[in-house]
Each structure stands twice: as structure tokens, then as C-alpha cells.
Amino acid sequence: MRITIERSNLLKSLNHVHRVVERRNTIPILSNVLLRGEGQSLEMKATDLDLEITESTPAQVEQSGGTTVPAHLLYDIVRKLPDGAEVLLATTTDGSAMTVASGRSKFSLQCLPVSDFPDLNAGTFSHSFKVKGSDLKMLIDRTQFAISTEETRYYLNGIFMHTVEAGGDLKLRAVATDGHRLARADVVAPSGSEGMPGIIIPRKTVGELQKLVDGVEGDVSVEISDAKIRVTTGPIVMTSKLIDGTFPDYQRVIPSGNDKEMRVDCATFQAAVDRVSTISSERGRAVKLAISDGQLTLTVNNPDSGSATDEVPVGYDNDPLEIGFNAKYLLDITQQLSGGEAIFMLADAGSPTVVRDVAGDDALYVLMPMRV
Structure with missing residues (x-):
């Protein structure tokens, strides 16, 4: 693999994907970000086995291929390179190391094989719809603070999202509670969300989703099944497992x-x-x-x-x-x-x-x- 890319493009994409990677991992491959150069773009992917983010960014691909390198280390290196710099990413012939070169700076990072990188198999989605980025952000902003951090009541460790009839209209509703307070927010249900299963989006996914839709002017594509959610905005695709549990009947409280x-x-x-x-x-x-x-x-x-x-x-x-x-x-x-x-x-x-x-x-x- 041999790719030349603008620092700003590389940093922006790494900023989105590297946050998923936990600082401490018992499985070495989960500390890495997958880089794959094909056509005229570089695709990056990071996962913690529950949440996966992929993003494509324009790049000059001289030699296509892929590798995985430590995510936080690569992010820190690129962050410290000067503005406007061009960055060369090139793997060695045996694939055991990747060179990061820009101007007079040169780094060599250890690689792990692409075949070891886990794939969060999304399966099929039963419902898909488009929702305004601003609407999705409002639902999260208004309810996120009430998510429980108590691990024993794991089914409260996220936002419950479902559709409901309210005031004669179908609404897409978000609810969060920790037993001491409850937050509920509604937007008009987008076309395609009718009959969707009630889902509990985990706390970490909610945090990433909030950053993802921040400042998004247009629509965001949402796909839902009983076990997973996928959100696509521009070149970024986020796939996450859902909390497998039953959210309490919040109407009663x-x-x-x-x-x-x-x-x-x-x-x-x-x-x-x-x-x-x-x-x-x-x-x-x-x-x-x-x-x-x-x-x-x-x-x-x-x-x-x-x-x-x-x-x-x-x-x-x-x-x-x-x-x-x-x-x-x-x-x-x-x-x-x-x-x-x-x-x-x-x-x-x-x-x-x-x-x-x-x-x-x-x-x-x-x-x-x-x-x-």
C-alpha cells in the first residue's frame, strides 16, 4: 500500500474513527485502525466489537492495499504534523510496518494483518428512513444527560427510541431515565419509521452519534434491526449493537x-x-x-x-x-x-x-x- 493524502483530510477522518478505540485493550488488534487504499480514496475503520465507524476520504493511491496500525498513535502523529502538509503512508513489502512520512519527519509503525481485524457483521435491517440531522441531534441533546450509569440496570444505560402516536401525529420519541429523573423528546416521525422496533441505543454510541450529527445540515440515513443500528452521514458510516433488554414502561412514572x-x-x-x-x-x-x-x-x-x-x-x-x-x-x-x-x-x-x-x-x- 502506498498513498499520499492531505494532512487535514487524514486528521479529520482519524478524529472521527479513533474515538471508538479504547485506550486499553486486551486484544491487540482492537487498538488498531484499519486503513485500506483503493481507487481514489482511503477507507478507515475502527471498532470495539460493539461499535464500528468507517469513513472514506479522498487520497492519491499509488499502490492499493490495506493494513492496520495503532489508532491513537497514528492520530497523535498526524495531529503534530504542520498544517497543509502532504502525508505519505507506505507499507513495507512484508506488511509488518508502515511508514508515515511528511517533509523531513518520518515514522515507522508496527502493523497487524488486515485478516485479523474484526468485522461487525450488520446482517439485514428491517427498517430504514432518513431524518434531519438537526432533529436527531435535538432528540439526543434533550435526553442524553438522564442516561443511567448504573451497570446493574443495564437496560437504562442508553436512550430508548421508538415511534408513538401523540396528539394525532406519529412521533419519533427518545426517552432516557436513571430512576431519579426522566427526559423525553419528540420529533415528527420520518417516513419509513412506522412500525420500527423500540430500540435502546447504548451510552457510548449515543455520545459518538451526537458528535457525528453535530452541524449536519441535511438528512441522515438510519437503518434499524432488532439488534443493530446503522447511521450514515456523508462518507461516515456508524454501526452499533443495541442494548438487549426491555426498557421499563416510562409512561407510568x-x-x-x-x-x-x-x-x-x-x-x-x-x-x-x-x-x-x-x-x-x-x-x-x-x-x-x-x-x-x-x-x-x-x-x-x-x-x-x-x-x-x-x-x-x-x-x-x-x-x-x-x-x-x-x-x-x-x-x-x-x-x-x-x-x-x-x-x-x-x-x-x-x-x-x-x-x-x-x-x-x-x-x-x-x-x-x-x-x-
């Missing part, structure tokens, strides 16, 4: 009888929560909300360091109520709201609270209270 409405300016509320939580301990990040007619008082008490209070004007004309929440969870939710106002639907101090955006009903959040 969304309260419908909360009748106490509090409206608050999002930025003012966020700043106040952030200020008072400065004094809270890492373990108990509880902030008490005392709501009365037109006013919200936030209080934090920390036996080790002191106390803090702050007041915020609110729209509220119901019975006074005191309720406690985790300050971090409050901030996570308010950061997702795009409108100027947040709407809190409350019941009592021990019941879950629903938070909505004044900008629309395409996203909804449920927050469990804390004892304070």
Missing part, C-alpha cells in the same frame, strides 16, 4: 394529575440554583424550594460549611409548597430548555414534578424530589 403550576424565568432560576448550590456538599446536593404567592425561596443547608438562600420571582397562585431537589439535576434539566420560561407542574413534597419548556411540548422532564 409521568404524573398526569399535577395541578400546581409554577412559571419561572429560566436564566434567573438557573443562576440562583447555581449560586446556592455552591455551599452544598458533594454527597447531598439538595436544594429546598419554598414556593408561595409570586415568590420562590431557594435554601441550602450544609452542616459542614453553612447555609445559603436566594429569592426569585415566579408566577404561582396556589397553596404554599416546600419541595427539595438535587441541584445538579435541576441545572441539567434547565440547560435543555430553549424557551425563556420553565413551567414546573407540582403536586406535593413527595411526588414527582413535571418540567416543561414554554417554547413547546416536544420535550418533557420528570424529576423525583429529595428529602430536605
Whole structure:
């Protein structure tokens, strides 16, 4: 294999694929990126056996062929080469090493054979559709923060995506929960998604998908089966296994009888929560909300360091109520709201609270209270 490629093209593609590769691997081949030069392009592929990303980029292929080299090492080398440089990638005749040369810089990297590189066999996909990159990004951005990190409840370690009838329309819905909070977001279901199986996209895949669709103007192609998802945008193809489990019936935890409405300016509320939580301990990040007619008082008490209070004007004309929440969870939710106002639907101090955006009903959040 002998290829000449612009540094910027090589770096951009490596930046996408090398992130999949774990820093520590017991299987040496999984530390490598597969490089294959054919026609007028260089194809790169990286995998961790659950997630695979491939990308093609233009290159001058003098001699076609393929090899695998350490992904993070190659990325670091290319990153440190000067802007605008041309990079030569050439393997030795026996295929045991690859030269990376640019200007006066020259590196020799050890290779492993292409035949050892695993292929994430995608099989056949039962459903395929095109969705706007901005819609897919919105679904992920609004729900990702609520994904559970608790390995024992593995079925919560991702975003549940499915189609649902809502308000007379078919919606593509994303849901995530960790048992303390729940995030739900909807977009109009794209053509072809009807009847798709409900899938749980793993946390790592969600993170890569978020970066993949960032700034994508047009449509993204999505293919789904019971066990895998494939997303294609331009020259990048991402294939991932799905979480094999049953997502709980999340509708049951969304309260419908909360009748106490509090409206608050999002930025003012966020700043106040952030200020008072400065004094809270890492373990108990509880902030008490005392709501009365037109006013919200936030209080934090920390036996080790002191106390803090702050007041915020609110729209509220119901019975006074005191309720406690985790300050971090409050901030996570308010950061997702795009409108100027947040709407809190409350019941009592021990019941879950629903938070909505004044900008629309395409996203909804449920927050469990804390004892304070």
C-alpha cells in the first residue's frame, strides 16, 4: 500500500474513527485502525466489537492495499504534523510496518494483518428512513444527560427510541431515565419509521452519534434491526449493537394529575440554583424550594460549611409548597430548555414534578424530589 493524502483530510477522518478505540485493550488488534487504499480514496475503520465507524476520504493511491496500525498513535502523529502538509503512508513489502512520512519527519509503525481485524457483521435491517440531522441531534441533546450509569440496570444505560402516536401525529420519541429523573423528546416521525422496533441505543454510541450529527445540515440515513443500528452521514458510516433488554414502561412514572403550576424565568432560576448550590456538599446536593404567592425561596443547608438562600420571582397562585431537589439535576434539566420560561407542574413534597419548556411540548422532564 502506498498513498499520499492531505494532512487535514487524514486528521479529520482519524478524529472521527479513533474515538471508538479504547485506550486499553486486551486484544491487540482492537487498538488498531484499519486503513485500506483503493481507487481514489482511503477507507478507515475502527471498532470495539460493539461499535464500528468507517469513513472514506479522498487520497492519491499509488499502490492499493490495506493494513492496520495503532489508532491513537497514528492520530497523535498526524495531529503534530504542520498544517497543509502532504502525508505519505507506505507499507513495507512484508506488511509488518508502515511508514508515515511528511517533509523531513518520518515514522515507522508496527502493523497487524488486515485478516485479523474484526468485522461487525450488520446482517439485514428491517427498517430504514432518513431524518434531519438537526432533529436527531435535538432528540439526543434533550435526553442524553438522564442516561443511567448504573451497570446493574443495564437496560437504562442508553436512550430508548421508538415511534408513538401523540396528539394525532406519529412521533419519533427518545426517552432516557436513571430512576431519579426522566427526559423525553419528540420529533415528527420520518417516513419509513412506522412500525420500527423500540430500540435502546447504548451510552457510548449515543455520545459518538451526537458528535457525528453535530452541524449536519441535511438528512441522515438510519437503518434499524432488532439488534443493530446503522447511521450514515456523508462518507461516515456508524454501526452499533443495541442494548438487549426491555426498557421499563416510562409512561407510568409521568404524573398526569399535577395541578400546581409554577412559571419561572429560566436564566434567573438557573443562576440562583447555581449560586446556592455552591455551599452544598458533594454527597447531598439538595436544594429546598419554598414556593408561595409570586415568590420562590431557594435554601441550602450544609452542616459542614453553612447555609445559603436566594429569592426569585415566579408566577404561582396556589397553596404554599416546600419541595427539595438535587441541584445538579435541576441545572441539567434547565440547560435543555430553549424557551425563556420553565413551567414546573407540582403536586406535593413527595411526588414527582413535571418540567416543561414554554417554547413547546416536544420535550418533557420528570424529576423525583429529595428529602430536605
